[in-house]
Amino acid sequence: MTEYHIPVLELVLTMANAVDLVSPEVGGHHKRVTYLSSQLANEMGLSSRDTFDLVVAAALHDIGAFSIKERLATLDFELVSPHAHAEMGYLFLHRFQPFLRLAEIVRFHHVRWDGGQGATFNGYQVPASSHILHLADRIDVLSLDEEGGIPNPFKILDRIETERDRTFKPETVDAFRTFAAKEYIWLDLRSSNLDRILSDTLSEQILVLDDENMLSFAQLLAHLVDFRSRYTSTHTAGVAETARFLAEHVGMDRSHCRRVRLAGYLHDLGKLAVGREILDKESGLKEQEYGLLKAHPYFTRRILETIKDFSDIAIWASAHHERPDGTGYPFHERHQPIEARIIAVADVFTAITEDRPYRSAMNLNDAAKTLRQMSANCLLDSTLVELALTHQRELDETRRLAQAEASEQYAAIMAQAV
Ligand SMILES: [Fe+2]
Ligand SMILES: [Fe+2]
Ligand SMILES: [Fe+2]
Numbered sequence: 001m002t003e004y005h006i007p008v009l010e011l012v013l014t015m016a017n018a019v020d021l022v023s024p025e026v027g028g029h030h031k032r033v034t035y036l037s038s039q040l041a042n043e044m045g046l047s048s049r050d051t052f053d054l055v056v057a058a059a060l061h062d063i064g065a066f067s068i069k070e071r072l073a074t075l076d077f078e079l080v081s082p083h084a085h086a087e088m089g090y091l092f093l094h095r096f097q098p099f100l101r102l103a104e105i106v107r108f109h110h111v112r113w114d115g116g117q118g119a120t121f122n123g124y125q126v127p128a129s130s131h132i133l134h135l136a137d138r139i140d141v142l143s144l145d146e147e148g149g150i151p152n153p154f155k156i157l158d159r160i161e162t163e164r165d166r167t168f169k170p171e172t173v174d175a176f177r178t179f180a181a182k183e184y185i186w187l188d189l190r191s192s193n194l195d196r197i198l199s200d201t202l203s204e205q206i207l208v209l210d211d212e213n214m215l216s217f218a219q220l221l222a223h224l225v226d227f228r229s230r231y232t233s234t235h236t237a238g239v240a241e242t243a244r245f246l247a248e249h250v251g252m253d254r255s256h257c258r259r260v261r262l263a264g265y266l267h268d269l270g271k272l273a274v275g276r277e278i279l280d281k282e283s284g285l286k287e288q289e290y291g292l293l294k295a296h297p298y299f300t301r302r303i304l305e306t307i308k309d310f311s312d313i314a315i316w317a318s319a320h321h322e323r324p325d326g327t328g329y330p331f332h333e334r335h336q337p338i339e340a341r342i343i344a345v346a347d348v349f350t351a352i353t354e355d356r357p358y359r360s361a362m363n364l365n366d367a368a369k370t371l372r373q374m375s376a377n378c379l380l381d382s383t384l385v386e387l388a389l390t391h392q393r394e395l396d397e398t399r400r401l402a403q404a405e406a407s408e409q410y411a412a413i414m415a416q417a418v
Pocket of ligand 1: 110
């Protein structure tokens, strides 16, 4: 049994950073809300467990808003329909058992206090931390009006005070009042060192996961990625399971195969940073958009590198667009470990044999021709391509089953969505 040590906060902040890097319009929102939440938690004397749940929830709170347009909409002070993205975030996060509590916090992060009515919502108990997150989120939105300058705390406080007991829970407003006057808070908020400040202020908790939990965490991340594109909602599961199949047939032992499968589930993680607008374009990407799309394996590597136990998986997962002749991207490395070459073959095989709404899947004969051609052109590992073709039918069945299962999971999530 393998144990994985996951520095959750560091991981999710790196994910949030990747998102912010490519969509400057929402620049740093998640990170600042995490910082403000931790200040409020501190002021209110939350336990370390509650603080941890709150800050991780804060770092992920708008993860259910998939497009840049949706993300921008969450930055209006008065939201028109605030609960859809919160519910969506919850539906993803709660499937991972260790995130159950923080999923609840995310779910209700736009519930108004309304003189105490907001202690429940639609018959559900609203966690106290949801109201803290709500305030932290709105403080950041108000601070954005300052156009990059140091925010004026008194103006923000005045605005928040008018919503005391209406939008915001009184205790949270009181906590805010006690730190609003401290200049360093606002300087931190605009600091380019906010990452370091956050890691100094928050004592990181390490989540220890066994194989099964690790897989379900990787699947959670994979869902978040696949869900962003209406064309490839089950792609990742197909890649992960065909990669595991190839690893097995190369003769790797069980635990090695599991790690290859994990890398498969995580290979497109960096797509979190790419807007849905771009992922959904069938063709005709502008040069700059194509540049962003091609950045996704870069982000996959940088995000996964935050996990020490993943130093090899980070490389295997992020090299799937590298090619043996060095013409791939984004690292242009010629020599890839076999695990990375497996994922590259699994990625191409899955992409051409899966149905997409804008084109039907290739039949196995055509798929074989394509793979052979790519292998002849030095774009895929020729030995692995031969292996894949020898077991073509089984490989395809593996892909089909994995994708059918993933598609059921999506249907279950969508059935619950508001
Ligand atoms: Fe939100
Ligand atoms: Fe937000
Ligand atoms: Fe990719």
